[in-house]
Amino acid sequence: MTLPAIDTRQLFDVAGKSAIVIGATGSFGKVVCATLGNAGARLVITAGNAGELDALRAELAGNGIEATAVNRRPNTEADCDAIVAAAVSAYGGVDILVIASGVNDVGMINDLTPERFQKVMLANVDGAWLMARAAGKQMIAQGRGGKVVFTSSARGKLGHPAGYTAYCTSKSAVDGLTRSLGCEWGKHGITVNAIAPTVFRSPLTAWMFEDNGNATKVREGFLARVPVGRLGEPEDLAGPLLFLCSRASDFHTGHIIYADGGYTAG
Incomplete structure (x- = not known):
């Protein structure tokens, strides 16, 4: 039997891509x-x-990484068009879009105002939809395909008893957007997927990694649901991300990849 000609270095290569x-x-x-x-x-x-x-x-430049900065959020159609225009001007087009932004506002439903709920939806859903729309239009015009990666959450699949109605609803909507756009843009060679993490190390979650009474109790209760028995690290997100942004995922679209140590499996 002849081995298939698979060059793994090429499969995961994103060098020179505009992201x-x-x-x-x-x-x-x-x-x-x-x-x-x-x-x-x-x-x-x-x-x-x-x-x-x-x-x-400046930090990226110090590490030899080329980056153009645009001081905008994807709040409006004009914002999103300006971001895409900056990519076209700097690098000649758009190959990859990653929506890494998002907010939460914790509150039980009877305490959460409609305005607070809508703020979460605008940031997590409307912004993702508007930015994907602008970038997708450019990708389709280029005719060379592209990669879109949304940020979902384990909470897009699971509820939460402590006031997460806004966040869980928004991430469920992101999951729906991922599947719908995956179907809509497949014919253009544009794959659309989402990474759904659970708790991973960051400034916001650093307290859960500490060894003290409250943090240990919370962490142990959480880890009882995590088959691999630990919290996430940043590099646990890097692998799925590179896969979804490279040729390696060309036959994968409309999927939610749970970077959660098995949390949502049980």
Whole structure:
């Protein structure tokens, strides 16, 4: 039997690709920048905080990673068009879009105002839809396919008893958007998938990794549901991300990849 001619280096190669990273200064956004940038992609990094964005661009440059900064959030059609235009101007097009931004607002439903609920939906769903729309239009016009990766969550599949109605609803909507666009854009060679993490190490979750009474109790209760027996690390997101942004995932679209140590499996 002749072995199939599979060049794994080519399969996972994103060198020279133009990648837009929405929410680049956030915890997952920095993982995206490090993963794609170290693999040779050219980045367009976006965020709402100009100071943090400039600091990130300088750090990336110091590590030999090419990045163009756009101080915008995907709040409006004009914002999204400007972000895409920056990628076209800097690198000649858009090959990869990663939506790494998102917010949560914890509150029991009877305490959560409609305005607070809508703020979560606007950030997590409307922004993702608007940005995908703008980037997808450019990808289709280019005629060479593309990669779109949304950020979902284990909470898109599972509920939560402690006031997560806004967050869980928004992430379920992201899952639906992923599947729908995967079907809609497959004919254009554009794959659309989502990474759905559970708790992974970041400034917001650092307390769960500490060894003290409260953190240990919370962590042990959580880990009872995680088959691999630990919390997530940033590199646990890097592998699935590179897969979804490279040729290796050309036959995978409309999928939610749970980077959760098996949390949603049981």
